[in-house]
Amino acid sequence: MQSAALPTAESDARFIQLVRLADDHLILGHRLSEWCGHAPMLEEDLAMPNIALDLLGQARALYSHAGIIENKDRDEDALAYRRLEREYTNLLMCERPNGDFAHTMLRQLFFSVFMKHYWLSGESSSDPVVAALASKAQKESDYHVRHCAQWVIRLGDGTDESAARLAKALQALTPYLHELFESDSVTQTNGDVGFLPEPSTMQTRWRADIDTIFDLAKLCLPSVENLLTQGKSGGRQGLHSESMGFLLAELQFLQRTYPNMQW
C-alpha cells in the first residue's frame, strides 16, 4: 500500500497537493450529488447537482494534471476510483455525511469561500496548467459562494427552527475549519516555488468574507486563534472518519466490480 508519507522532492510535493485538492473536490462533489432527488425544493434539486458537477469538473482537471506530473501512467480514473481509503487525502469536512440542508449549505460556504480565494491566488501559479484551471475554477467558486451565502443568511435570519439548525451545523463544523488552513512540508515547498499558495495565507480573506455573511445571518464564529490551534486533523495523511469507507464503497463500486470499465 502506498502511504501518504511526506516527500522531499518538488514533483512529489506537486503531485501530493494536486491530489489533495482533487480529493476535496471529488468527495465533496459526491456528497452534494447525494442530494439529487432529495432537496427541499426543485430549484435546490438543480442547484446542488450543478455545484457538484462543477466540483467534479475541477477534480478531473486536477487528477489529470497530477497524473501527468507523477508520470506513472495513472489517469484521472485510476486516481479517482482505484486507490485505497488511506490514499485519499481530502479534508475531513468534505467526507462528513450531509446532515440536514443547513449543514450541507454551511459546509459548502466554508469550502467555496476558501476555494474562491485559493484559486484567485492560484491564477499566478508558476505552472501554466494550474494557472489556467485556477482562473476557470475561480469564477465557478464565486458563483457557489453566492448561492450558499444566500441560503446561510436566509436560514440564520429565518425562523427559530432554521436558525437553530444553522447554529447546530456551525457547532458541528467548527472543529473541521482548522484543517482548511493547515500547513506542512508539502504546502511549504509548493508555496516557496510559487506552484500553489500556502493555505494558511487565505485566513484573513476567508475570515472577512465569512464575517460579512455571518453578520447578515446573525451568526458568530469563534475567534481565529481557536480555529487555527484547535480542531480535527488527519485527512491530509489519509486518516479518515468511519463514514469514508461507506462513501468509497458507493463511489468505487463500478470500478471495483468491473475494473477499468470505460463509458
Added chain:
Amino acid sequence: MSTHTIKKNACVVSMAETQHRQRAWEIAAAVPDPEIPSLTIEDLGILRRIEITSNGVVVAHISPTYSACPAVMAIEEAVEQALTAAGYRTEIKRVISPAWTTDWITDMGRKKLKDYGIAPPDKASPSARALFSDPVVACPRCDSTRTEKVSEFGSTACKAHYKCEACNEPFDYFKCL
C-alpha cells in the same frame, strides 16, 4: 531548382494554407451547440482558432464553457467528424487558458439566444462580483425588465432560471461568466 520556383511554390503553399484554414474554420464554426442547437460554436465563442500543422493536420482549438460542461465532448466529436468528412486529418485541442467568458459570445449569438427564448448575458463579465448584486435581466419575449430570479441554477450549467412579471413567462438566463 531556381530561386524563383522556390519562391513561387512557397507562395502557392501559403495561399492554399490560408484557404484551407478559412474553409476548415467555416466547417468547424457551423457545428451547433448540442444543448442550444440554434447557436453554433462560433456564436458561443468557444471555437478559438484553426491551426494547420507542417504535416497538414487541421487542429481545432476549443474552449469549454464550464470545467465540467457535459457538452464539450459531444462538441469535440462533432467538430472532428465534420472536418474529417471534409477530407481533413483532424485533431482537437482543448484550451482552458484564457478561460472562456460570456463576453466571447458574438452579437449574432446574443441575438440567436434571445430569439430562442434565452436572455443573453450581460456584456461585461464580472471581475469581483458584489455578493448579492443581480444583473437587470430583460425578458426575451416581451423585453420587460420586471423580471425575477427563480433559481441560480437552471437546466444546464450555463443557465439560471427567471420569470417575467409582465408577461408571466418563465425563461432561462445565460449566466454571466
